[in-house]
Amino acid sequence: MGRLEGKTALITGSARGLGAAIAERFAEQGAEVIINDLNLAQAQITAKRLGGHALACDVSDSKAVATMFGECAKLVDKLDILVCNAGISGLEGDNDARERIRITAENTFKQARGEPVEDIDANLSSTTTLSDEDWHKMIGVHMNGTFFCCREALKLMQAKGSGSIINMGSVMGTFGRGGSTHYCAAKAGILGFTRSLAHEVAEQNIRVNAIAPGWIHTDMTDPLEPMHPILSAQTPQGRLGDPDDIAHAAVYLASEEAKFMTGQTLSPNGGWYMSQ
Template identity: 55%
Template sequence: MNRLKNKIALITGGAKGLGASIAQHFFNEGAEVIICDINIDKAQKTANKLNGNAYYMDVSNSSSVQNVFRKIETKFKHLDILVNNAGINGFEKRQDLLDERIKINNQQSKEFSETGKIESHFDVTVNMSDEEWITMISIYLNGTFFCTREALKIMNNINKGSIINMGSVLGTTGGPSSPHYSAAKAAILGFTRATARELASRNIRVNAIAPGYIDTDMTSSLGDVKKIVKSGTPMKKFGEVEDISWAAVYLASEEAKFVTGQTLSPNGGFVMSQ
């Protein structure tokens, strides 16, 4: 308790899932939380439970981000913690893509075991539209940059703060059906290291969390893909949101005062080195 007492913490994508869990844990540790999300109704409900504040924010839109941070600076005067969590998985309303992933994966396994050759292919990149690519990069990479830039306009005034970026194991391993997601997450890890070096002189720490597969609304639509993931995970299961939330609490707290430019990766062994 009180590991984050008197801290002001902003969580993007905080209305549900990982973001809401992080906000809850921050609140339990004494922080005043600010929930930012495009779903303002759910954001407000989450904030109300935590005696916090909610703002509509489209992280892919720099004007939207700037407007919210101006309001926050006026109201709170300072900001101690930023969690860049907002995101999508790219499969929203595209069950056909998930079904195709399962189909191709099974076909490749069968073909290789029977003939030693693979005749079926994912062909995701060649068929990806400009809109799919740009949307993913805009929300994750641009959003992380936009929010970090505006947060620094507040944090730089006190030369102190903690920024936590949400990466992914796919930013390291890559995903055969998620080139845009993998690219965005890999870029976020590079951005984390670069800003950590830049901001160390200001005593602003920047770290990343690279979750493995976690049971959330975002992964609930994966269907039989879950079986494939679990079979390739040493612990043979998905993680829980608390596994990520406690990592965020640690990185935001004074317990991590000597930690910057690092990536914590709760992933059940899916990746042994991050």
């Protein structure tokens, strides 16, 4: 018998990447999965492969999220698990990103060899040049999206008296990193929201936890490819993670094995960042 037999799960941003890996492991453990994404065609392909359902919606749009959960309630008679995974890096559509990151990687190598470099962060976007639009988009997808989805899912979970919510943070939410203050702020906000919500709904038999992945190979981290050797070298295990490193953590948090876990952050990161 699977560890999630008889459970239903909605995973946001799960057409590809970490979300798709989580959905795949959930389905393997017996869960009925609902694949949400902006990209309906890709969500349908993933859902078909896993025998689940596809629902398109932009999680940063409050009304669209409410409509999606209405659709969800028609597809399944209860919702046991929500994974708020949808996210952006801020580099989407930035065709120069890879080149800037290549220069940053080169500067890092020079610095390690003791050679002079110009301002090492100059080639990555910095807070002084971050636009209002990019700031709001980042907060909108990650923080607003997590809040909107949790709010709707809680209504379904409260009606049946149990549930497990997993919010996707990042090591960037605790460690921080220059050049990406909007992403780091959004992820830190998600971790704070998770702890507070866990406290609020614990008595209702609803658990709320977070996963804070380290560096994982996905489409999102593909533009960072010139930095991969550096990131691997900075990681005690000497490699970037695989989507399954995160998916297995999600299965655990979603399952009954984690029944005493709430308000916690699991951080599979190969030792890149060690805490607690």
